[in-house]
Amino acid sequence: MVCSDVTLDDLVDFHAGIDDFDYDHDATIFGMGEATEAVYCIRGGAVKMVRADPAVGGRIVRVLKKGDVAGLESAFAERYEHTAVAVGAVRACRIPIAYFRHFVAKHAGLQVRLFEKSQAALREAETWLAELVGGTIPARTRLARLLLRLRIGDGDRIHRFSVNDMATIIGTTPETVSRIVSEFVRQGLVVKGGNSIVSRHFRGDIAALEKISQEA
Amino acid sequence: MVCSDVTLDDLVDFHAGIDDFDYDHDATIFGMGEATEAVYCIRGGAVKMVRADPAVGGRIVRVLKKGDVAGLESAFAERYEHTAVAVGAVRACRIPIAYFRHFVAKHAGLQVRLFEKSQAALREAETWLAELVGGTIPARTRLARLLLRLRIGDGDRIHRFSVNDMATIIGTTPETVSRIVSEFVRQGLVVKGGNSIVSRHFRGDIAALEKISQEA
DNA sequence: CGTGTACTTGAGTGGGCTCAAGCAGGGTGG
DNA sequence: CCACCCTGCTTGAGCCCACTCAAGTACACG
Numbered sequence: 001m002v003c004s005d006v007t008l009d010d011l012v013d014f015h016a017g018i019d020d021f022d023y024d025h026d027a028t029i030f031g032m033g034e035a036t037e038a039v040y041c042i043r044g045g046a047v048k049m050v051r052a053d054p055a056v057g058g059r060i061v062r063v064l065k066k067g068d069v070a071g072l073e074s075a076f077a078e079r080y081e082h083t084a085v086a087v088g089a090v091r092a093c094r095i096p097i098a099y100f101r102h103f104v105a106k107h108a109g110l111q112v113r114l115f116e117k118s119q120a121a122l123r124e125a126e127t128w129l130a131e132l133v134g135g136t137i138p139a140r141t142r143l144a145r146l147l148l149r150l151r152i153g154d155g156d157r158i159h160r161f162s163v164n165d166m167a168t169i170i171g172t173t174p175e176t177v178s179r180i181v182s183e184f185v186r187q188g189l190v191v192k193g194g195n196s197i198v199s200r201h202f203r204g205d206i207a208a209l210e211k212i213s214q215e216a
Numbered sequence: 217m218v219c220s221d222v223t224l225d226d227l228v229d230f231h232a233g234i235d236d237f238d239y240d241h242d243a244t245i246f247g248m249g250e251a252t253e254a255v256y257c258i259r260g261g262a263v264k265m266v267r268a269d270p271a272v273g274g275r276i277v278r279v280l281k282k283g284d285v286a287g288l289e290s291a292f293a294e295r296y297e298h299t300a301v302a303v304g305a306v307r308a309c310r311i312p313i314a315y316f317r318h319f320v321a322k323h324a325g326l327q328v329r330l331f332e333k334s335q336a337a338l339r340e341a342e343t344w345l346a347e348l349v350g351g352t353i354p355a356r357t358r359l360a361r362l363l364l365r366l367r368i369g370d371g372d373r374i375h376r377f378s379v380n381d382m383a384t385i386i387g388t389t390p391e392t393v394s395r396i397v398s399e400f401v402r403q404g405l406v407v408k409g410g411n412s413i414v415s416r417h418f419r420g421d422i423a424a425l426e427k428i429s430q431e432a
Numbered sequence: 433c434g435t436g437t438a439c440t441t442g443a444g445t446g447g448g449c450t451c452a453a454g455c456a457g458g459g460t461g462g
Numbered sequence: 463c464c465a466c467c468c469t470g471c472t473t474g475a476g477c478c479c480a481c482t483c484a485a486g487t488a489c490a491c492g
Contacts, residue, residue: 061342111327118334125341134350135387171351
């Protein structure tokens with residue numbers, strides 16, 4: 001095996017199944033300000049990354065889905081930059097930080113991969129800025145865009161976050177989100193599924209949502 | 217010189233004065249989608265990083281000031297991710313991408329620095345998300361926060377962006393920004409200075425602005 | 433001095449926030 | 463197994479901030 005060809009996936013795959021953990025809805029995977037102990041590869045479910053804000057009690061700045069890595073931001077820092085919270089049932093594999101750092105130090109090529117991962121996160125954050133958050137764009141449009149981003153894989157299933165979470169993401173109030181979701185349901189654009197706290201999700205009319213997401 | 221101790225600054229310093237360029241107000245330093253040719257270290261002035269959006273004609277997702285590096289995002293990519301535009305007079309030193317990549321490849325320690333720079337940019341973007349952009353937060357508060365972020369060094373001078381630019385940053389309209397700025401001026405919180413297109417700036421009452429920035 | 437762009441200011445409207453009840457449904461304890 | 467309760471969601475009424483549309487103004491540059 002050529003060192004420079006080792007990828008992040010190799011590291012993760014090596015650990016898969018060995019160190020898998022399950023998290024319930026609303027479980028804290030790690031907390032902002034705590035000592036960095038591990039990075040986590042999300043194998044299923046959704047995780048919200050929260051930055052504590054004096055006001056309101058925390059704003060969601062990113063959402064991680066299957067295949068994303070949580071805690072990378074803090075891989076070379078002393079403490080976590082965010083709080084990571086499970087939304088619905090989550091399965092993640094845990095890679096101790098010492099092991100991770102050792103592995104990265106050994107394989108020079110990995111560092112570039114890391115840089116690219118970081119860039120991807122940056123791009124995602126900027127997309128949120130440009131498309132999801134407030135401004136002149138109407139709330140219905142923003143909510144449609146959010147739902148599209150919460151899609152599970154390539155099907156019509158969509159992670160169903162709480163009304164509160166969706167509100168803090170698109171920068172509005174829970175009431176407004178509730179009203180718009182109701183409207184979407186009335187129009188048959190989305191259907192609520194899996195009410196059992198684990199596996200809450202929508203089934204959405206992707207094409208219709210995409211149309212709304214392009215309005216004004 | 218120990219290789220692992222080489223910093224980004226060393227690379228920049230080596231080039232300082234040799235490859236310095238001046239840009240006028242509104243000059244495009246590089247455009248989104250163009251082939252990556254160089255990275256730029258900002259030595260003075262302010263640069264807005266724009267992501268073209270089908271709607272409205274581009275949203276500003278980050279602002280670079282003295283000491284920041286433009287184009288790092290695309291250092292290992294084919295094409296630039298943003299358009300970089302000078303706001304007021306800008307001086308920047310240009311480091312050809314081939315040279316930059318060569319330099320990074322030679323000095324392993326630099327890669328970690330790069331990763332950290334990328335993380336810093338990510339943190340900045342997330343701060344914008346949490347503090348600057350729309351949501352329930354009143355426009356006056358957001359504008360006060362923006363002005364504080366546009367501070368030049370540690371004094372009371374503040375980069376004066378166009379009313380339009382400030383509007384797209386905090387996610388509001390030019391009219392609203394104009395009204396709030398007028399109000400600030402009436403209250404003596406800020407004073408307009410340097411109307412000569414180059415070196416436009418405010419003088420601001422930092423303490424007062426900080427107080428407003430913490431409201432609601 | 434003319435011209436154009438950017439900014440300012442006004443009036444009116446509407447989207448979304450606030451405040452305040454009611455409702456549903458699922459988890460828990462009896 | 464059922465009833466309770468508690469949290470999260472829904473829905474309504476009223477109001478206000480900020481958006482829209484539309485002139486008017488100031489200033490920088492040619």
